[in-house]
Amino acid sequence: QVQLVESGGGLVQPGGSLRLSCAASGFTLSSRTMRWYRQAPGKEREFVATITPAGGSTNYADSVKGRFTISRDDVKNTVYLQMNSLKSDDTAVYYCNAPSFGVWGQGTQVTVSS
Numbered sequence: 001q002v003q004l005v006e007s008g009g010g011l012v013q014p015g016g017s018l019r020l021s022c023a024a025s026g027f028t029l030s031s032r033t034m035r036w037y038r039q040a041p042g043k044e045r046e047f048v049a050t051i052t053p054a055g056g057s058t059n060y061a062d063s064v065k066g067r068f069t070i071s072r073d074d075v076k077n078t079v080y081l082q083m084n085s086l087k088s089d090d091t092a093v094y095y096c097n098a099p100s101f102g103v104w105g106q107g108t109q110v111t112v113s114s
Contacts, residue, residue: 009108022096038092
């Protein structure tokens with residue numbers, strides 16, 4: 001059974017950092033494109049970052065470019081989202097996605113507030 005489980009969200013002050021994790025089971029993460037999305041209250045879900053298999057090329061939404069980094073640990077079968085210089089606009093539920101399977105995690109809440 002393909003499953004994704006996110007963790008690492010929480011409350012952080014503006015300018016702070018968080019690292020989100022997405023643990024995959026039922027498939028080998030390193031062989032699949034993986035993505036992070038987010039959904040803020042009252043807004044549609046939006047793309048945040050993606051990482052491809054093999055060479056691990058990455059791509060980011062303009063709003064997070066230079067502040068967020070997507071990576072993966074093939075041994076742990078986990079993908080990460082390192083978020084630095086957080087802003088209040090980054091407040092959202094963050095979701096991990098495996099587009100090959102159409103599978104989403106349950107989401108993890110990130111709140112940026114003083």
